[in-house]
Amino acid sequence: MVRSWSLAVLMLACGVVVAVTQELPWIGGIEFVFFVALAGLLSPLVFPRSLPALEAQRRSSVDGRPIVYWRPGCRYCLQLRLRLGRSASRAHWVDIWRDPTGAATVRAATGGDETVPTVVVDGEPYVNPGPAWVRQRLTR
Structure with a gap:
């Protein structure tokens, strides 16, 4: 079951890293939302x-x-x-x-x-x- 969620968790982690390292908070927020959507598409929930x-x-x-x-x-x-x-x-x-x-x-x-x-x-x-x-x- 962990294998099924690994790509989604990886996308969320990438989203957090990108959002935290972004100099402009609003751009970081937009990028985080993108990664959350990508994580949802890669998860078994779809x-x-x-x-x-x-x-x-x-x-x-x-x-x-x-x-x-x-x-x-x-x-x-x-x-x-x-x-x-x-x-x-x-x-x-x-x-x-x-x-x-x-x-x-x-x-x-x-x-x-x-x-x-x-x-x-x-x-x-x-x-x-x-x-x-x-x-x-x-x-x-």
Whole structure:
């Protein structure tokens, strides 16, 4: 879990350092707000609640919804999440840094790499699919 928050904490620390070392306080405040926003985007808070991989697989087999394997700090995962908007909560999300089974599933699908986002639909993995494609699968 610490690994999931490491980038967000690093951005907050950078924000504090930049704000404190800035000669003009108002510029330091603006830069700090920028780093706080960046920390929020890099944190797990932007994503829907993660499930364990086995639970996501079970739920997907019942309701047919896609499983999205992701990790914090991945710009492609963030891009997918933001472009899906509210429909993102309809997918089952698995954080591979918190779930070794999810990481193993991604490695099996990608030939040994942990390339995310990897989306599994009907048992078939798709590596880094486009948001429009995923949105189509969510509305079925």
